[in-house]
Amino acid sequence: MKKETLGLLLGLVGVTVFAITLPMTRLATGTADAPLLSPWFVTFARAVLAGSLSIIFLLVTRSPWPEVAQRKPLALAVLGNVLGFPIFLGFALRLVPSSHAAVFTALLPLATAAAAALVLGQRARLGFWLCAALGAGLVMVFSTLRAASQGHSLGLEWADALLLGAVLAAAVGYVYGAKVTPSLGAERVICWVCVMALPVTIPGALLTWPGQAIPTSAWLGLGYVGIFSMWAGFFAWFRGLAIGGALRVSQVQLLQPFISIVAGFLILGEGFEALTLGFALAVVVTVFLGRRFTLPPTVPAPTHAETAAPHMPEPPTPPAAAPNPS
Numbered sequence: 001m002k003k004e005t006l007g008l009l010l011g012l013v014g015v016t017v018f019a020i021t022l023p024m025t026r027l028a029t030g031t032a033d034a035p036l037l038s039p040w041f042v043t044f045a046r047a048v049l050a051g052s053l054s055i056i057f058l059l060v061t062r063s064p065w066p067e068v069a070q071r072k073p074l075a076l077a078v079l080g081n082v083l084g085f086p087i088f089l090g091f092a093l094r095l096v097p098s099s100h101a102a103v104f105t106a107l108l109p110l111a112t113a114a115a116a117a118l119v120l121g122q123r124a125r126l127g128f129w130l131c132a133a134l135g136a137g138l139v140m141v142f143s144t145l146r147a148a149s150q151g152h153s154l155g156l157e158w159a160d161a162l163l164l165g166a167v168l169a170a171a172v173g174y175v176y177g178a179k180v181t182p183s184l185g186a187e188r189v190i191c192w193v194c195v196m197a198l199p200v201t202i203p204g205a206l207l208t209w210p211g212q213a214i215p216t217s218a219w220l221g222l223g224y225v226g227i228f229s230m231w232a233g234f235f236a237w238f239r240g241l242a243i244g245g246a247l248r249v250s251q252v253q254l255l256q257p258f259i260s261i262v263a264g265f266l267i268l269g270e271g272f273e274a275l276t277l278g279f280a281l282a283v284v285v286t287v288f289l290g291r292r293f294t295l296p297p298t299v300p301a302p303t304h305a306e307t308a309a310p311h312m313p314e315p316p317t318p319p320a321a322a323p324n325p326s
Contacts, residue, residue, distance in 0.1 A: 003243050003244065004245070004248065005244075006240075006243055007240045007241070007242075007243035007244015007245060007248070007249050008240065008244050008248070008249055008252065009240070010236045010237070010239050010240030010243065010244070010249075011236075011237060011240030011241065011244060011249035011250070011252040012240075012252050012255075013233075013236040013237075013240070014233050014234070014236040014237025014238075014240055015237070015252050015253055015255060015256050015259065016259055017228050017229060017233030017236065017237075018237075018256060019102075019256045019257075019260040019263060020224070020228075020259070020260070020263045020267070021224075021225055021229040021260075022089075022093065022101050022102055022105070022260045022263070023098040023260070023263045023264040023267040023268050023270075024221040024224040024229070024267065025042065025086070025089060025090060025093050025098075025225055026093040026094075026097075026098050026221075026264075026268060027217055027218060027220070027221030028042050028090075028218050028219075028222045028225065029042055029090050029091075029093055029094050029218075029221075030094065030218065031094055031095075032094045032095055035094065036215065036218040037210055037214060037218050037219075037221075037222060038208050038210065039086075039087055039090025039091045039094065040087065040090075040204065040208045041204075041205060041208035041209065041210060042086065042222055042225070043083060043086040043087045043090060043201075043204075044200075044201045044202075044204035044205035044208060045201075045205045045222055045226065046086065046222060046225045046226035046230050047082050047083075047086075047194060047197050047198075047201035047226070047230065048198065048201050048202055048205050048226070049223070049226030049227055049230070049231070050194040050226055050227070050231040051194040051195050051197060051201065053194075053227065053231050053232075054190070054192070054194040054195050054231065055191075057187070057191050058188070058191050058195065061188075063188050063191070063192075066180070066184065066192055067183075070180045070183065070184060071196075073176040073177065073179040073180045074176075074189070074192055074193055074196055075196065076172065076173065076176040077173045077174075077176045077177040077193045078173075078193050078196050078197045078200075079169070079173065080170060080171075080172045080173020080174070080176065081169070081170060081173035081174065081193060082173075082193060082194065082197040082201070082230075083169075083197070084166070084169025084170070084172075084173065085166045085169045085170040085173065086166075086225075088162045088163070088165040088166035088169060089101065089162075089163070089166045091159075092159045092163045092166065095157075095158065095159035095162075096157075096159045096160075096163075097264060097268070097270045098260060098261075098263070098268065098270060099260065099261040099264045099265075099270050099272075099276050100146065100276060101163055101260075102256075102257040102258075102260035102261050102264075102276075102280060103142055103276060103279050103280050104139055104160065104163035104166075105163070105166070105167060105256075105257070105260075106283040106284055106287065107135050107136065107139060107283060107287070108167050108171060109250075109253055109291065110131065110132045110286065110287055110290050111132075111167050111168060111170075111171035112170075112171040112174045112175060113128065113132075113290065113291075114128075114132050114171070115168075115171040115172050115175045119172070119175050119176070120175060120178075120179070124293070125293045127289075127290075127292075127293035128290050128293035131286045131287075131289045131290035131293065132286075132290060134286050135283050135287065135290070138279055138282050138283050138286065139160075139164075139279070139283065141279075142275070142276075142279040143157055143160040145275060146275060146276075149275070177189050177190075177193065186238040187238060190231065190234045194230070194231065240252075250291075251288075251291075253287075254284050254287065254288055257280040257283070257284060258277075258284075261276065261277065
């Protein structure tokens, strides 16, 4: 098998794992009318599962402790990816279907690139910012139309505000994780983030442990998001990027919202809504176009006169977001 093909397959595995996060989270938390596991407990317990696996990985690979300068970015990644994203997502998915959430989380690659431009001071072209604004506008229109279709007042629904919070938390967490990825390595960043969260997530899981009987399906949903979404999926994703090339493999992310919608149908029996599918496609198009504006410009071959003069390096492009962080 060619390296490019293997990279694409691993990337697709990673994206599929992350896409299924949405319906599996709702399977674990239940709905507002039929609540199951608390979103707080799901957030803490999944991190404990991932943290336990991370300890094993770090011990087996004899990974060194993060340096002092690396701990602040890792701590911010903990706040964004381990705590912020799943708690916002868990409460939102009690109120809306996973297919609805897929439209909002489709913005994550654009949000991550925007966060990189703001936090890391990386340059982004005007076209990128226009695409980002268009993508944000599309989800606002989607929220308004869906609220109107359900007889609610026009405006941003509470669940949609939670989903936007989840996207922003994940984007910021990814950017700070990306700051230490060159020195630690992607897999070790994921593992150290999960391990650093354990002093919070272990007591949190114990304090929020369910006091009533919970069906097996909810525990299976929790196990999935803890083992696969928050840990194993990242290994497939980052390995795919390394083998197949980041620019090529990252395009597989565009399939993620549609895989989430199909998974919601297969796992939860959610229906296919034309409004949801249409806006998911529109947001994906803005992500695709926005990525074209974050690629480094093609540098023409230098002329004979130019070869004698030094060239200034191009500014780095924003880091490619991983699919939804668990």
